[in-house]
Amino acid sequence: MRFRFKPVDGSVNAPKGFQSAGVFCDIKRLGTGKGSNKGQKRDLALIVSEAPCAVAGLFTTNQVCAAPVKVCLERIKKGRARAIVVNSGNANACTGRQGMKDAREMAAFTEAALKLPVGSVFVGSTGRIGVKMPMDNVRAGIVEAATLLNNESESAAHAAEAIMTSDTRPKQIAVEFKIGGKSVRIGGMCKGAGMIHPGMSPTGKRPATLPLHATMLSFITTDAAIDSKTLQRCLNEAVALSFNRITVDGDMSTNDTVLVLANGLAGNKPLTGGAKLPLSPDLTNFQAALNHVCLQLAQMIVKDGEGVTRFVTVRVDGAKTLKDADAAARAVANSALVKTSWLGGDPNWGRIIDALGYSAATIVEEKVDIGYSAPGSRKVVWSLKRGQPTRATFKELCAAAAPKEFDLHIRLNLGKGSAIMYASDLTEEYVEFNKGDVADPASLGG
Amino acid sequence: MRFRFKPVDGSVNAPKGFQSAGVFCDIKRLGTGKGSNKGQKRDLALIVSEAPCAVAGLFTTNQVCAAPVKVCLERIKKGRARAIVVNSGNANACTGRQGMKDAREMAAFTEAALKLPVGSVFVGSTGRIGVKMPMDNVRAGIVEAATLLNNESESAAHAAEAIMTSDTRPKQIAVEFKIGGKSVRIGGMCKGAGMIHPGMSPTGKRPATLPLHATMLSFITTDAAIDSKTLQRCLNEAVALSFNRITVDGDMSTNDTVLVLANGLAGNKPLTGGAKLPLSPDLTNFQAALNHVCLQLAQMIVKDGEGVTRFVTVRVDGAKTLKDADAAARAVANSALVKTSWLGGDPNWGRIIDALGYSAATIVEEKVDIGYSAPGSRKVVWSLKRGQPTRATFKELCAAAAPKEFDLHIRLNLGKGSAIMYASDLTEEYVEFNKGDVADPASLGG
Numbered sequence: 001m002r003f004r005f006k007p008v009d010g011s012v013n014a015p016k017g018f019q020s021a022g023v024f025c026d027i028k029r030l031g032t033g034k035g036s037n038k039g040q041k042r043d044l045a046l047i048v049s050e051a052p053c054a055v056a057g058l059f060t061t062n063q064v065c066a067a068p069v070k071v072c073l074e075r076i077k078k079g080r081a082r083a084i085v086v087n088s089g090n091a092n093a094c095t096g097r098q099g100m101k102d103a104r105e106m107a108a109f110t111e112a113a114l115k116l117p118v119g120s121v122f123v124g125s126t127g128r129i130g131v132k133m134p135m136d137n138v139r140a141g142i143v144e145a146a147t148l149l150n151n152e153s154e155s156a157a158h159a160a161e162a163i164m165t166s167d168t169r170p171k172q173i174a175v176e177f178k179i180g181g182k183s184v185r186i187g188g189m190c191k192g193a194g195m196i197h198p199g200m201s202p203t204g205k206r207p208a209t210l211p212l213h214a215t216m217l218s219f220i221t222t223d224a225a226i227d228s229k230t231l232q233r234c235l236n237e238a239v240a241l242s243f244n245r246i247t248v249d250g251d252m253s254t255n256d257t258v259l260v261l262a263n264g265l266a267g268n269k270p271l272t273g274g275a276k277l278p279l280s281p282d283l284t285n286f287q288a289a290l291n292h293v294c295l296q297l298a299q300m301i302v303k304d305g306e307g308v309t310r311f312v313t314v315r316v317d318g319a320k321t322l323k324d325a326d327a328a329a330r331a332v333a334n335s336a337l338v339k340t341s342w343l344g345g346d347p348n349w350g351r352i353i354d355a356l357g358y359s360a361a362t363i364v365e366e367k368v369d370i371g372y373s374a375p376g377s378r379k380v381v382w383s384l385k386r387g388q389p390t391r392a393t394f395k396e397l398c399a400a401a402a403p404k405e406f407d408l409h410i411r412l413n414l415g416k417g418s419a420i421m422y423a424s425d426l427t428e429e430y431v432e433f434n435k436g437d438v439a440d441p442a443s444l445g446g
Numbered sequence: 447m448r449f450r451f452k453p454v455d456g457s458v459n460a461p462k463g464f465q466s467a468g469v470f471c472d473i474k475r476l477g478t479g480k481g482s483n484k485g486q487k488r489d490l491a492l493i494v495s496e497a498p499c500a501v502a503g504l505f506t507t508n509q510v511c512a513a514p515v516k517v518c519l520e521r522i523k524k525g526r527a528r529a530i531v532v533n534s535g536n537a538n539a540c541t542g543r544q545g546m547k548d549a550r551e552m553a554a555f556t557e558a559a560l561k562l563p564v565g566s567v568f569v570g571s572t573g574r575i576g577v578k579m580p581m582d583n584v585r586a587g588i589v590e591a592a593t594l595l596n597n598e599s600e601s602a603a604h605a606a607e608a609i610m611t612s613d614t615r616p617k618q619i620a621v622e623f624k625i626g627g628k629s630v631r632i633g634g635m636c637k638g639a640g641m642i643h644p645g646m647s648p649t650g651k652r653p654a655t656l657p658l659h660a661t662m663l664s665f666i667t668t669d670a671a672i673d674s675k676t677l678q679r680c681l682n683e684a685v686a687l688s689f690n691r692i693t694v695d696g697d698m699s700t701n702d703t704v705l706v707l708a709n710g711l712a713g714n715k716p717l718t719g720g721a722k723l724p725l726s727p728d729l730t731n732f733q734a735a736l737n738h739v740c741l742q743l744a745q746m747i748v749k750d751g752e753g754v755t756r757f758v759t760v761r762v763d764g765a766k767t768l769k770d771a772d773a774a775a776r777a778v779a780n781s782a783l784v785k786t787s788w789l790g791g792d793p794n795w796g797r798i799i800d801a802l803g804y805s806a807a808t809i810v811e812e813k814v815d816i817g818y819s820a821p822g823s824r825k826v827v828w829s830l831k832r833g834q835p836t837r838a839t840f841k842e843l844c845a846a847a848a849p850k851e852f853d854l855h856i857r858l859n860l861g862k863g864s865a866i867m868y869a870s871d872l873t874e875e876y877v878e879f880n881k882g883d884v885a886d887p888a889s890l891g892g
Contacts, residue, residue, distance in 0.1 A: 064803030064811045094799060094811065096834055129796025130835055195783060195800065249782040251797070252804040336695040336782075336872070337641060337880055344881030350575025351697070353540060354641065357510030358698040365510045365540065388542055389576055398884045426782070428874040434783055435790030438844045 005177035005289045011156035014174035014187035015223035016265040017050045021148040022158030025141025027089035027127070029134055042162035044141035047219055048083040048114060048149055053261040055081035055122070056232035058239050060256035066093035067103035068123040069257060075107075075119055079228030081261050082117065084219055085110045086124035086163050087138060088191070091215065093254040094130040102133040109139055113146045124257050126165055126191065126215040159189065163217055166193035166433065171300040177289050179224065179268040179282045188293045190218035192301030194434065197247040197334070215253035216243060218297055224286060225264035226271040233274055234287050235260050242294035246422045248305035249430070250334040260290075302422045307429030310342045311405045311422070313375060319417030324361035328412065329421040331359030339426035347372065347397035349383045352410070362414060369411040372400035380409050451623035451735045457602035460620035460633035461669035462711040463496045467594040468604030471587025473535035473573070475580055488608035490587035493665055494529040494560060494595055499707040501527035501568070502678035504685050506702035512539035513549035514569040515703060521553075521565055525674030527707050528563065530665055531556040532570035532609050533584060534637070537661065539700040540576040548579040555585055559592045570703050572611055572637065572661040605635065609663055612639035612879065617746040623735050625670065625714040625728045634739045636664035638692075638747030640880065641699040661699035662689060664743055670732055671710035672717040679720055680733050681706050681740075688740035692868045694751035695876070696780040704740075748868045753875030756788045757851045757868070759821060765863030770807035774858065775867040777805030785872035793818065793843035795829045798856070808860060815857035818846035826855050 008014050022042040030040065057076050059069050075081070085106050092099050107121040114121075125133075148155065160170035174187035195215050226234075239258055264270070271283050279287060303311050314333045319325035332338055335355040341348040349370045356363045364387075371382035381400040382390045392400075400406065454460050468488040476486065503522050505515050521527070531552050538545050553567040560567075571579075594601065606616035620633035641661050672680075685704055710716070717729050725733060749757045760779050765771035778784055781801040787794040795816045802809045810833075817828035827846040828836045838846075846852065 062800065062803040063809045064799050091796075094796060094830075094833060096812075129800065130830075195797075197804075251781055251783045251800060254800050254803060335697055336876075337697045340877050340880035341882070343877065345884050346882050347884075348882075350537075350540060351641075353510050354508065354575065354697060354700050357508040357700060363509045366542075384540075384576075387540060394884075402884075426877055428877045430782075431786050431789065431872060431874045431877055434786035436787070436792050436794075438791050438793075438840075438848075 005175040005292065008174045008176045008185060010153045010174050010187060011160060011172035011189050012047050012187045012219060012221045013151045013153060013156040015185040015221045017223060017263050018047065018221045019149040019151045020045065020047045020156050020159040021145040022162030023141050023145045023148065025137045025144065027087050027134055027137055041164065042158055043087055043089045044138065044145055045086045045159035045162035046083060046110065046142070046145040046149060047159060047221065049261055049263040051263045051265055053081045053263045054079060054226055054228035054231050055259065055261050056228060056235040057257065057259045058235060060253055062252050062254050064094065064254050066091050066125060066255040067095060067099035068092055068125045069255060070100065071103045071107060071123050072257060072259070075122060078119065080120065081122055082120035083110060083114060084122045084124060084259060084261070085142060086217065086219070088163050088165050089127040090125060090131050090133055091127045091129045091255050092125040092133050095132055098132060102135055105135060106138055110142050113142050122259055124217050126163065126217055126255055129254060156189070163189065163191045165191060165215070166306050167191050167304055169304060171297055171304065173293055173296050175289055175293060177285060179285060182266050182268040184222065184224045184266040184268055186220060186222040186289050186293050188218060188220035188297050190216060190297040190301060192216045192248070193304060194249060194306040195251045195253040197250045197252045215255040216301055217255070218243065218258045220260040220293060222260065222262045223264065223266040224262050224271060225266060225268050226262045226286065229274045230272050230283065231260060231262050234290050237287060238290045238294040241291055242298035245420055246298050246302050247333050248302060248308065248424050299422055302424050305424045306433050307427040308424040309404065309427055310425040312342055312424070313407045314410065314421040314423055315407055316410045316412065317418045318412045318414055320362050320415040322417045322419065325417035325419035327359045328356050328361035328410065329419040331355045332410065333421035333423035336426055339424070342425040343427050345398060345402040347383055347401040353384065356410065363412060364414060367413040369413065371409045373407045373409060374403070375405050375407055377407070451621040451738065454620045454622045454631060456599045456620050456633060457606060457618035457635050458493050458633045458665060458667045459597045459599060459602040461631040461667050463669060463709050464493065464667045465595040465597045466491065466493045466602050466605040467591040468608030469587050469590045469594065471583045471590065473533050473580055473583055487610065488604055489533055489535045490584065490591055491532045491605035491608035492529060492556065492588070492591040492595060493605060493667065495707055495709040497709045497711055499527045499709045500525060500672055500674035500677050501705065501707055502674060502681040503703065503705045504681060506699055508698050508700050510540065510700050512537050512571060512701040513541060513545035514538055514571045515701060516546060517549045517553060517569050518703060518705070521568060524565065526566065527568055528566035529556060529560060530568045530570060530705060530707070531588060532663065532665070534572050534609050534611050536571060536573040536577050536579055537575045537701050538571040538579050541578055544578060548581055551581060552584055556588050559588050568705055570663050572609065572663055572701055575700060602635070609635065609637045611637060611661070612752050613637050613750055615750060617743055617750065619739055619742050621735055621739060623731060625731060628712050628714040630668065630670045630712040630714055632666060632668040632735050632739050634664060634666035634743050636662060636743040636747060638662045638694070638751060640695060640752040641697045661701040662747055663701070664689065664704045666706040666739060668706065668708045669710065669712040670708050670717060671712060671714050672708045672732065675720045676718055676729065677706060677708050680736050683733060684736045684740040687737055688744035691866055692744050692748050693779050694748060694754065694870050745868055748870050751870045752879050753873035754870040755850065755873055756871040758788055758870070759853045760856065760867040760869055761853055762856045762858065763864045764858045764860055766808050766861040768863045768865065771863035771865035773805045774802050774807035774856065775865040777801045778856065779867035779869035782872055785870070788871040789873050791844060791848040793829055793847040799830065802856065809858060810860060813859040815859065817855040819853045819855060820849070821851050821853055823853070
């Protein structure tokens with residue numbers, strides 16, 4: 001029987017022993033006053049475990065890397081954590097020494113407010129680059145959030161709201177499954193919208209093999225008992241199949257961060273094994289659940305990207321190598337002309353094969369197949385087979401490329417390399433939103 | 447005294463012995479009838495030399511390469527030419543064997559119509575990909591154009607109109623200068639608008655050193671006496687500094703082509719020397735004039751790109767290597783977030799340093815300078831110095847980033863690598879234009 005997990009409520013508060021809160025502390029300095037009851041979107045979140053946690057994380061490989069990311073990279077080496085403090089409205093990126101001081105103080109102030117051990121709080125930030133953190137507001141926010149912490153779904157929803165920037169809705173998920181008879185839960189939240197083309201690694205350094213590529217932030221909690229090394233291995237795989245396979249605009253952020261905290265309160269027999277294969281059946285199940293959580297969250301980011309109206313899964317198969325498959329999928333997923341054709345519902349295979357042709361992947365025009373299906377369906381309407389237009393009519397192809405969500409199938413027929421990218425269209429709304437209004441600096445994005 | 451050349455009228459007809467014509471032959475099959483007098487934009491051009499020419503060319507390095515490009519690559523090996531036949535409205539790309547047959551027939555039919563030697567006519571096409579060439583229309587167009595050939599400026603303007611696709615205006619230039627007391631002229635025309643990020647090479651193969659990156663077409667004529675090897679060497683340099691340094695949308699086309707025909711009728715002492723350095727003073731002057739013609743034409747393409755409202759010269763200096771400088775300049779020039787900020791006149795250095803950080807170039811955040819100047823001016827308003835915001839006010843920076851044309855100065859302060867990219871903003875009009883309307887397939891682009 002296939003491994004099953006069921007959806008549950010509660011987001012990051014779903015696993016045992018986790019509490020969260022989200023408050024408004026006017027980090028953008030809108031001047032509308034502090035407190036969470038002023039009708040303003042919340043902008044500071046706390047996620048706290050009552051028990052010590054194993055922690056794993058992946059971070060942007062952008063060489064310009066925000067202060068909170070650097071603080072996380074320092075702290076993750078110990079593999080232990082108790083809480084995460086996150087703000088929106090300011091990325092604390094390109095803020096020099098003051099930025100590092102501020103990020104460390106966010107963590108230290110949270111530790112003091114919650115009476116947690118030194119070094120046990122992780123930090124995340126998202127918003128405009130190059131603006132000094134309003135630390136008075138941040139401290140007031142932490143103090144207020146600390147008084148509001150609880151394990152209710154509503155509080156988790158407040159936290160998920162607090163990390164939003166240009167997102168139109170909070171993004172949350174939680175699942176429950178069994179490990180050795182014990183109920184285990186994984187909960188998560190994330191934010192995205194723009195500057196979305198993550199390429200995260202555990203060290204923030206670019207692996208030679210990882211092709212390059214928002215601010216996306218994702219915070220995941222679990223009550224599974226698992227050591228930090230094994231947790232990191234599982235997170236690496238889950239992110240490689242999810243967050244590192246999404247793009248909205250091809251711009252990789254200075255702040256991308258995924259963190260998982262595992263407090264062990266489910267009482268399962270501890271999951272161990274690190275990088276050793278094969279995985280135990282229990283670890284295989286945990287991995288499957290974590291993959292599901294990360295993939296669902298990653299797809300929510302693309303679907304709620306700035307101005308996005310289409311969600312397209314680009315499936316490349318038959319590439320000479322895995323690297324080729326990845327390069328081909330990214331070239332198509334990031335092509336301005338392909339993305340505008342999706343907006344128009346135009347089944348324009350010419351722009352697709354053009355992007356394949358200039359990608360770093362080896363392509364033989366006479367071997368390329370291009371087609372469309374409903375999401376996850378094997379019933380493909382092919383527009384191109386072996387480089388030649390099929391007999392499918394323009395009307396049939398338009399119908400296949402019209403839905404709000406579809407799969408784009410590309411077969412290079414040169415080898416066994418496969419890759420998937422989750423991509424969006426490029427819309428007038430994206431441009432309108434990002435051009436901002438210099439007469440109203442508050443409208444300007446990250 | 448600095449070498450001088452003066453602007454002259456006549457475009458590709460300016461040099462001695464060249465004639466051209468542009469006609470409407472309904473290549474898009476609008477069904478509005480043939481002939482050049484129906485109020486439709488012309489769509490087929492001829493450029494013909496009365497004397498045999500040395501020829502040089504560069505071609506798209508897209509692996510998906512249109513039939514006319516393949517025909518040019520076959521013919522250029524001989525280094526000799528008499529004429530060029532070009533159509534807009536159909537790219538003759540991804541058209542299989544029939545496409546190759548049609549491209550060869552365009553050339554052969556032109557040779558027969560003009561009584562030129564077999565193999566002496568070059569072919570160019572631009573327009574929608576994957577549509578069979580309407581050869582009856584093409585033949586009728588060639589026949590009509592052949593009757594209209596002459597050396598007047600108006601005919602050259604008709605030819606420049608005939609190669610336009612989404613261009614809003616024809617692009618032409620001609621200059622005159624002296625070589626050994628003889629007057630020599632170079633004339634040229636080009637088209638661009640969308641799918642503009644050329645990376646052309648003489649063989650259509652990617653040099654390992656050339657970073658990857660419309661349909662852009664450019665046809666240049668000269669009455670200089672120069673051998674084809676020397677002409678190719680000069681064109682390689684001119685294109686490396688012009689057409690291969692422009693981007694509108696980051697999509698490299700299947701059809702990019704630059705061709706130069708040199709008929710020697712100026713009577714100068716033949717320019718020779720191939721790739722040998724140092725260049726003779728005469729060759730240095732010819733190179734300078736060719737560089738000027740190519741750069742002016744290339745800049746016209748960016749300024750008239752689809753929906754473009756801003757022309758930005760991205761100047762990267764102080765990169766570790768030339769390759770790094772190029773990677774940094776292209777990352778900034780192709781970033782959706784940077785380009786939308788230009789549209790808004792937003793002096794957003796955060797997005798610029800973000801793009802630098804994810805580029806393949808080595809960057810040290812604490813060393814980066816970013817500033818703005820008027821085109822070609824050394825009076826730079828710096829927004830960032832050594833990774834830290836300067837004292838320039840938001841108002842001052844907005845004023846510096848507001849003009850329709852400005853230079854963006856980026857200093858990495860790590861070495862001596864420099865690169866320039868000529869780039870545009872990304873606008874709602876670009877998206878609107880390229881999404882097309884599937885209910886009106888004629889609106890759909892290349």
